[in-house]
Amino acid sequence: MKLIICKNYDEVSAAAAEIVADVMKANPACVLGLATGSTPVGMYKKLIEKNAAGEIDFSAVTTVNLDEYYPISPDNDQSYRYFMNENLFNHVNIDKARTFVPDGQASDPVAACEAYEETVAAVGAADIQVLGIGQNGHIGFNEPDTALEVKTHVTGLTESTIKANARFFASEADVPTKALTMGIGTILGAKKIIILANGAAKHDAVSKMLAGKLDTSCPASMLNLHRDVVVVCDEMAYNG
Numbered sequence: 001m002k003l004i005i006c007k008n009y010d011e012v013s014a015a016a017a018e019i020v021a022d023v024m025k026a027n028p029a030c031v032l033g034l035a036t037g038s039t040p041v042g043m044y045k046k047l048i049e050k051n052a053a054g055e056i057d058f059s060a061v062t063t064v065n066l067d068e069y070y071p072i073s074p075d076n077d078q079s080y081r082y083f084m085n086e087n088l089f090n091h092v093n094i095d096k097a098r099t100f101v102p103d104g105q106a107s108d109p110v111a112a113c114e115a116y117e118e119t120v121a122a123v124g125a126a127d128i129q130v131l132g133i134g135q136n137g138h139i140g141f142n143e144p145d146t147a148l149e150v151k152t153h154v155t156g157l158t159e160s161t162i163k164a165n166a167r168f169f170a171s172e173a174d175v176p177t178k179a180l181t182m183g184i185g186t187i188l189g190a191k192k193i194i195i196l197a198n199g200a201a202k203h204d205a206v207s208k209m210l211a212g213k214l215d216t217s218c219p220a221s222m223l224n225l226h227r228d229v230v231v232v233c234d235e236m237a238y239n240g
């Protein structure tokens with residue numbers, strides 16, 4: 001794993017945007033694997049600026065998002081589809097028909113996961129997958145467990161993730177208890193991975209990931225299996 005330690009959140013966002021922009025410049029028809037959550041918002045802002053300045057072009061880009069709550073409608077302002085539209089897609093010259101997010105309102109969620117795994121395979125390996133990390137080490141909605149799923153699947157959210165995500169909802173009771181998420185194998189299928197972390201609350205998870213062991217109690221540690229991972233974190237996440 002390559003490690004980039006930044007002074008603060010703004011530097012994390014700038015460094016991450018630079019890495020994604022480089023991938024886009026090298027291949028204008030690239031596939032971007034994207035994440036939601038608070039961490040990548042600053043990076044998306046910088047990508048929007050670069051797009052407005054003509055530095056990067058989204059017109060031929062395809063995106064595949066990591067996950068989506070279940071059940072949730074794309075119009076719900078807490079859905080990850082809504083988040084992506086608000087934080088990136090509505091502000092850049094991307095063709096939304098080429099932006100993929102798991103279907104949070106599918107009548108058959110298991111079939112929706114199978115279909116999403118096929119979509120990810122059909123668009124081709126992501127040139128870069130952007131990840132955040134949960135306080136408990138989750139990536140996507142792959143929560144700590146004795147065994148981790150390989151492919152896109154339906155999963156229950158842990159109590160700690162429901163609590164962490166309650167800040168985005170009217171109340172904790174409003175947080176959906178399930179999600180559709182890429183599996184660890186789906187994520188590792190990307191050609192390059194960057195994982196962003198800021199703040200002391202992420203220190204334990206970042207330390208476990210950087211310990212270099214495969215530990216299912218920290219799903220992010222599975223990234224040690226990949227040969228091109230860049231960890232971009234601030235000093236608080238690194239030092240605690």
Ligand code: F6R
Nearest residue numbers: 035036037038039132133134140
């Ligand atoms: C989001 C996702 C999650 C978040 C993680 C960190 O698509 O898959 O794994 O990356 O929960 O969230 P924030 O950035 O809000 O701390």
